Amino acid sequence: MKAIGIDLGTTNSLVAVVQDGVPTTLPDDAGRVLLPSVVAYRDGVAVDVGHEALAAAAANPHDTVMSVKRFMGRTKAEVDAEALATHRVQQDGAVLRIMAGGACPTPVEVSAEILRVLRARAVHALGGGVTKAVITVPAYFDDTQRNATRQAGMLAGLDVLRLVNEPTAAALAYGLEKQTEGRFAVYDLGGGTFDISILHLVDGVFEVLATAGDTRLGGDDIDRAVAEAMLAEAGVDSDAADGALRRRAVAAATAVKMALTDTEQATYVLELADGRVFTHRLDREALAALMAPVLARTAGPCKRAMADAGLKPKDLDGVVLVGGSTRAPAVQAFVADLFGRAPLCDIDPDRVVALGAAVQADLLSVDSELRLIEGGDVLLLDVIPLSLGLETMGGVVEKVIHRNSQIPASRAQQFTTFQDGQTGMDIHVLQGERELVEDCRSLARFRLTGIPPRPAGAARVAVTFQVDADGILHVKAREEETGVEQSVRVEPSHGLSDAQVEAMLQASLDHAEEDVMARLLRTAQVEAERVLMPLDRALSDDADLLSPEEAAIIREAMDDLRVAIKGTDHRAIQDLTELLDRVSAGFAQRRMERALAAGLRDVRVDDLESELADAPVGGGAHD
Amino acid sequence: MNCWECGAPGAAMFCEGCEAVQPPDPRLDHFARLGVEPRFDQDPDALSAAHRALQRRVHPDRYASAGDRPRRFSMAQATALNDAIRVLRDPLRRAEYMLHLRGRDVGAEGEGRVQLSPAFLMEIIELREAVDELDGPDAHTERSRMAREVAARFEGMLTALGRRLDAGDDDLDAMAQLAAQLRYLRRVIDELQVDDGPGDWT
Numbered sequence: 001m002k003a004i005g006i007d008l009g010t011t012n013s014l015v016a017v018v019q020d021g022v023p024t025t026l027p028d029d030a031g032r033v034l035l036p037s038v039v040a041y042r043d044g045v046a047v048d049v050g051h052e053a054l055a056a057a058a059a060n061p062h063d064t065v066m067s068v069k070r071f072m073g074r075t076k077a078e079v080d081a082e083a084l085a086t087h088r089v090q091q092d093g094a095v096l097r098i099m100a101g102g103a104c105p106t107p108v109e110v111s112a113e114i115l116r117v118l119r120a121r122a123v124h125a126l127g128g129g130v131t132k133a134v135i136t137v138p139a140y141f142d143d144t145q146r147n148a149t150r151q152a153g154m155l156a157g158l159d160v161l162r163l164v165n166e167p168t169a170a171a172l173a174y175g176l177e178k179q180t181e182g183r184f185a186v187y188d189l190g191g192g193t194f195d196i197s198i199l200h201l202v203d204g205v206f207e208v209l210a211t212a213g214d215t216r217l218g219g220d221d222i223d224r225a226v227a228e229a230m231l232a233e234a235g236v237d238s239d240a241a242d243g244a245l246r247r248r249a250v251a252a253a254t255a256v257k258m259a260l261t262d263t264e265q266a267t268y269v270l271e272l273a274d275g276r277v278f279t280h281r282l283d284r285e286a287l288a289a290l291m292a293p294v295l296a297r298t299a300g301p302c303k304r305a306m307a308d309a310g311l312k313p314k315d316l317d318g319v320v321l322v323g324g325s326t327r328a329p330a331v332q333a334f335v336a337d338l339f340g341r342a343p344l345c346d347i348d349p350d351r352v353v354a355l356g357a358a359v360q361a362d363l364l365s366v367d368s369e370l371r372l373i374e375g376g377d378v379l380l381l382d383v384i385p386l387s388l389g390l391e392t393m394g395g396v397v398e399k400v401i402h403r404n405s406q407i408p409a410s411r412a413q414q415f416t417t418f419q420d421g422q423t424g425m426d427i428h429v430l431q432g433e434r435e436l437v438e439d440c441r442s443l444a445r446f447r448l449t450g451i452p453p454r455p456a457g458a459a460r461v462a463v464t465f466q467v468d469a470d471g472i473l474h475v476k477a478r479e480e481e482t483g484v485e486q487s488v489r490v491e492p493s494h495g496l497s498d499a500q501v502e503a504m505l506q507a508s509l510d511h512a513e514e515d516v517m518a519r520l521l522r523t524a525q526v527e528a529e530r531v532l533m534p535l536d537r538a539l540s541d542d543a544d545l546l547s548p549e550e551a552a553i554i555r556e557a558m559d560d561l562r563v564a565i566k567g568t569d570h571r572a573i574q575d576l577t578e579l580l581d582r583v584s585a586g587f588a589q590r591r592m593e594r595a596l597a598a599g600l601r602d603v604r605v606d607d608l609e610s611e612l613a614d615a616p617v618g619g620g621a622h623d
Numbered sequence: 624m625n626c627w628e629c630g631a632p633g634a635a636m637f638c639e640g641c642e643a644v645q646p647p648d649p650r651l652d653h654f655a656r657l658g659v660e661p662r663f664d665q666d667p668d669a670l671s672a673a674h675r676a677l678q679r680r681v682h683p684d685r686y687a688s689a690g691d692r693p694r695r696f697s698m699a700q701a702t703a704l705n706d707a708i709r710v711l712r713d714p715l716r717r718a719e720y721m722l723h724l725r726g727r728d729v730g731a732e733g734e735g736r737v738q739l740s741p742a743f744l745m746e747i748i749e750l751r752e753a754v755d756e757l758d759g760p761d762a763h764t765e766r767s768r769m770a771r772e773v774a775a776r777f778e779g780m781l782t783a784l785g786r787r788l789d790a791g792d793d794d795l796d797a798m799a800q801l802a803a804q805l806r807y808l809r810r811v812i813d814e815l816q817v818d819d820g821p822g823d824w825t
Contacts, residue, residue: 364684
């Protein structure tokens, strides 16, 4: 049985399949491969999907659902936060509903309508028996959005073998076509999202080296920018333009943008609210100027991904363009300038993602055709897009698995108790790139209880993060002496909107230095306290082990450190902590010897060990 | 280990008899897992190639339509391979790992903790003071120059540590001291680079 590949796009969707060893997009009866991602509703039911629905959209804007991908896995609050929401929506418990044509379908249901049409197209072309599919998603889709996409597939009667990231799928299609090895950047400017991925293809393995993106940036933004300019040109106050006029302007903008791909000048016609018809010419240069601010926003993610991959533009063997928007000459010029090389665009950027999805679908099926072909048997090694970590003392996030780590992945981090006799430990799982807890996304919280009471620092808890091949996180906390254990299955970025992902990433860049400083200061203060606290007690208990000079040196070092802790210079604190550590090392050693000699009469070995264990909090498992 | 599927003895990643994927062998260190020599001196491309070749065979995608057990074992194998390459690909992590295999944990707490020499600490304090005092129009250039200088020192020390490891040097204390200093230097390099921001390709 054939497994199909589906590109469920914001603007258009496609279906492809590997036939006779070659990935091919499947056309409809009229020979069109693109299915507009548009669903028309009437009297509470979906009546049209695709071209017909799109054609009727201008006449029945309120009965037509467009760009449903933007609503997947989102809440009303998130949709409302986006100024240009095109549909009226309502929140129904945990579910978002779109108001259209007497129906109120969920985004999952609308997407399922599109998927059903594509599936029927495949059944028709292949002669029945299509149930398995790979569906593509933007690399930066969070877990909620991925789950929604998976649900839509199920609702359409598909067994979703895997969700594949769109840029990765595109690279897969290119790799197969070109049969070359090397490092590629995939620049994917879709209707609603921007993704950049850096991949390495060698020995039939596609390694994703790094990925970055912006989930609120796409060709639609270009269309809106052009539409705004048109309205301004026509003398319409943008705020006064109603939904219908705005839609007509966006449609005209899309048309003029496409026309300018092949011509130097294009004319658009816009029917205004009062019935007047406004006609205007736009040339390529003017369009490029309107596109520039949108394109400029793609540079940051590109540089971040390249830095994460440890590559310079000269290390790349090619830059691949994906997404209909990359047809525009201005986009190609921008990418050529950014990467210092002309981009590859020999596979139709509209089809390349679907073709790659078909490749992965074939490779995941039992009767794969490609596996039998020389060079056809490729494997994808993917990464996680956002770091996963834990809260430690002082509200600092300790990253356990870093962004762009290859999955599946597993990492253990050791933590110690902070207080004498502490029997419980809160495990707080976080996602994001920032240093402080309040700036990251909280994924889960649980408490490990039953830790045997010990002096601070003596009980050790190992926290293990496991991320499986589908990106699902499992967290386990285990006290090492007794083996007490707690675990939780976490859906990474559950409930995290793509806007939040983007905002979090942006913020981590904006605040990089400030963050690092705050983290360093808090960590240094906590460390210093850990050295100071037990020393106070030790000095009063075992003062006789020290000469007055030795005691004076230690006290002086302690006083200096106490002064430094109140300040904001983390380096002074670190340095003075190290110094105190050194001047008191002999003392700790003598106390240990005394305790052993005394047969542990008064002092428990644990106490002494905890003094010696003056390492940083949570410092157990640095690499 | 005996194969979980057919019981044949001596199964490694796969059973020689029935080819079933096996759970990862906990006795293997990262070098053995990737099938490379346990040396500091490694060809990064060869390391990646070893990792890829094994992932090609054992990755969960290869078991998409297999039963529950082989799927779980393939996941565990792929995880162990990713962990091995993560540690070995980075030269400092690799050096620390070699010390770990010889019983010395550079990141250990408590009694086994590596104490940095006072001379090194003083040097770092002075270096940081020098960075703090940077001011004026050339501060950025000067900062980059210092970052390069520290990076060059880092590379030199790391190479020296690698040679000692590969020569079978027995002075674990001295090598652990070197590794701890390298950790410190890497932090300094990271801090020096904070100012550069994500804007440049360079």
